Amino acid sequence: MLTTLIRNTDPDGPVTRGTVRCSPTRPRSFADCTSAPEDHAQRASTAYEVPDEYRFGTELIVSPIVAPNDRAVQRGRTNVWLPQGDWFDLFSGRHYESRPTGGRRMEVWRPIDRIPVFAKAGGIVPLQPVAERRESINDIANPSALSLLVFPGASGEFTLREDNGRFGSRSMDTSIEFAWKPDGMSCLTILGVS
Numbered sequence: 001m002l003t004t005l006i007r008n009t010d011p012d013g014p015v016t017r018g019t020v021r022c023s024p025t026r027p028r029s030f031a032d033c034t035s036a037p038e039d040h041a042q043r044a045s046t047a048y049e050v051p052d053e054y055r056f057g058t059e060l061i062v063s064p065i066v067a068p069n070d071r072a073v074q075r076g077r078t079n080v081w082l083p084q085g086d087w088f089d090l091f092s093g094r095h096y097e098s099r100p101t102g103g104r105r106m107e108v109w110r111p112i113d114r115i116p117v118f119a120k121a122g123g124i125v126p127l128q129p130v131a132e133r134r135e136s137i138n139d140i141a142n143p144s145a146l147s148l149l150v151f152p153g154a155s156g157e158f159t160l161r162e163d164n165g166r167f168g169s170r171s172m173d174t175s176i177e178f179a180w181k182p183d184g185m186s187c188l189t190i191l192g193v194s
Contacts, residue, residue, distance in 0.1 A: 050080060053080065059123040060123070061080075064116070065116070070109075076112065078108060078110075080107070080116055082118060083103045086120070086154065087118045087120055087121070088118065089116070089118060090117040095153075096118065119149070119151045121152065122153065122178060123149075126160055127148070148176065157175065157176065172193045175191040176190050
């Protein structure tokens, strides 16, 4: 997954980017993250209010809780800024709408074992199953199977890149496309390795 995130973002830049630098109008691309057109001014202003939040790869926004838990409710809280569009909590699937042009700022509460992570509608997130053997937990080998989390509400695409674990080795790419249709007849296509 990290190989994919590194190669799907700017090859000369970081896998993570602060949302203040990266509030693109095209949620699938970081190509315009460094530009500053006038319509980004309001988004950037709001994003500055959540300095700990960052984009992780092309699919996710992470807003870590950096303050102590509230003892009364045994949960931590943080401010989140979501760019315009539909977003989903990665862990619970809860849907959030962000309609204003400048995005939506809100406060979220989570238990100590749950980091606020949000996926954009149309996002495709490959996940490796939890290792059954303890010695496999941090294994760098490619997994024998993957699960895909696909978020409804928009079409999306994702290129899964796998390598042999050696620096500079050639990657094998698998294209995944999600065609969203509101009538429920959406289609997920996985194209062969290239």
